[in-house]
Amino acid sequence: MGKIIILANNSGGLYDFRNNLISELIAKNNDVIAYTPFDTNIEDLKALGVDLRELPVDRRGLNPFKDLKLLMKCISIVKSEKPDLVITYTIKPNVYGGMACRLCKVPYAINITGLGTAFQNDGMVKKIATALYTIACKKAKIVFFENVGNRDIFIDNKIVDMEKTHVLSGAGVNTEYFALQEYPESDITKFLFIGRIMKEKGIDELLDSMKRLIADGEKVELHVLGGYEESYKEQIDAYEAEGWLHYHGYQLDVRPFIAESSCFVLPSWHEGMANTNLESASSGRPVITSNIHGCLEAVEDGVTGYLVECKNPESVYQVMKKFLQLSTEERREMGLNGRERMIRIFEKKAVVADTIKYLNI
Numbered sequence: 001m002g003k004i005i006i007l008a009n010n011s012g013g014l015y016d017f018r019n020n021l022i023s024e025l026i027a028k029n030n031d032v033i034a035y036t037p038f039d040t041n042i043e044d045l046k047a048l049g050v051d052l053r054e055l056p057v058d059r060r061g062l063n064p065f066k067d068l069k070l071l072m073k074c075i076s077i078v079k080s081e082k083p084d085l086v087i088t089y090t091i092k093p094n095v096y097g098g099m100a101c102r103l104c105k106v107p108y109a110i111n112i113t114g115l116g117t118a119f120q121n122d123g124m125v126k127k128i129a130t131a132l133y134t135i136a137c138k139k140a141k142i143v144f145f146e147n148v149g150n151r152d153i154f155i156d157n158k159i160v161d162m163e164k165t166h167v168l169s170g171a172g173v174n175t176e177y178f179a180l181q182e183y184p185e186s187d188i189t190k191f192l193f194i195g196r197i198m199k200e201k202g203i204d205e206l207l208d209s210m211k212r213l214i215a216d217g218e219k220v221e222l223h224v225l226g227g228y229e230e231s232y233k234e235q236i237d238a239y240e241a242e243g244w245l246h247y248h249g250y251q252l253d254v255r256p257f258i259a260e261s262s263c264f265v266l267p268s269w270h271e272g273m274a275n276t277n278l279e280s281a282s283s284g285r286p287v288i289t290s291n292i293h294g295c296l297e298a299v300e301d302g303v304t305g306y307l308v309e310c311k312n313p314e315s316v317y318q319v320m321k322k323f324l325q326l327s328t329e330e331r332r333e334m335g336l337n338g339r340e341r342m343i344r345i346f347e348k349k350a351v352v353a354d355t356i357k358y359l360n361i
Contacts, residue, residue, distance in 0.1 A: 002084035007093035008036040015041035017171040074100035098136030114272030146273035149293025170273025172351030178282035181259040183332040192261035202267030209317040281338035304338035
C-alpha cells in the first residue's frame, strides 16, 4: 500500500477524465489524496474513495504573488503528507507541484494535457513557460503527453529528455458510457459544438461557415454546449433569434445532445487531446476537426470524419459543405468507423493500464 497525492486545477475535470485511473489506483490498495479547487463532482470523487482536499488555483491568472503562494502551499502539502508518489495535471499544478516534489525529493509524474497559448508564439511568455517547465520536469519520474506534437515541443526546447516521456492516447474514452447511438433520420443536419465559446476553439470559423451554409439555403442547425470564455453573448443571441443556432449552456451530461446530432465539429487551434472528439466518435458520430496534434489523432480523414485547416474559415466551410453531400447511410457508416477507431486506439481501460505501467506502481 502506498500514499498517492494528485494535484489538479479542477475537480470536475479530475472526475470526468481520471475517475477510472483513480479507481484503479485505489483498487491496488493505494491511499489517494486529491488536492484541487472544488467546482463539480465533489461527492462523486469522494464516492470513489478519494480523500479530497481543497486547493485554490488561479487557473488563468498571471499574478506572481498568487503563484508563489501556490508553490509554498504545494511544498507544505508534500512535506506534511510524505507521499510515495505525486501525480500532477495541468500547467500550474505541473509547474509548482513539480517544483515542490523536486525540492522535497519525492517521486512525481507530470501530465501535459495541453500547452495552451504559451507555446504558440515565440516571446516572453514562451520563455517563462519553458524555464518553469524545465525546472519542474528535471527530476520527474515520467512526463506524460497526450499527443506527439506537444512531446516534440518539449524535446525541441530541451525541457525534458525523450527517455523520461511517454505519449498516452489522451485520457481515453469510456466506450461503454459513450455507447453507440442510433444515427438520426432527419431532413435537417444538426452540427454540434461542445467547448468553451472562445476564439481558440475555432468558434469564429464555425459561426462564419454556418452563416454561409444558411445563405446557401442548406437545412442546417448548430447546437452549442459550453460556457462563455469571451464576450460572444450578443452574437449568440442574434443567431438564436435567426433560428439556426441553439445554445444549451454548460451540460453535465452531453450524451443526449450527441445522440441528436448529425456531426460533431471542433475547429480548435490547439488541444492536448480533445475529449469531445473522442466522445462523439465513440457515440457513432462523424467528427470534423482541425488538422493539428490533439485533434487529428481522433479522425481518419474521409473515413471517420474530416480534417480542416486550422484558423481557416474557408476550409471549415468547404468541409462542412462536403459533409452535407453525404447520404444518411454514408454518414452512419462514417460514425461506425469512428466508433471502431475509438475502441481500437482510445479505449479508456487500455489508457489506464498504459498509465499504470509507466508509473511503475
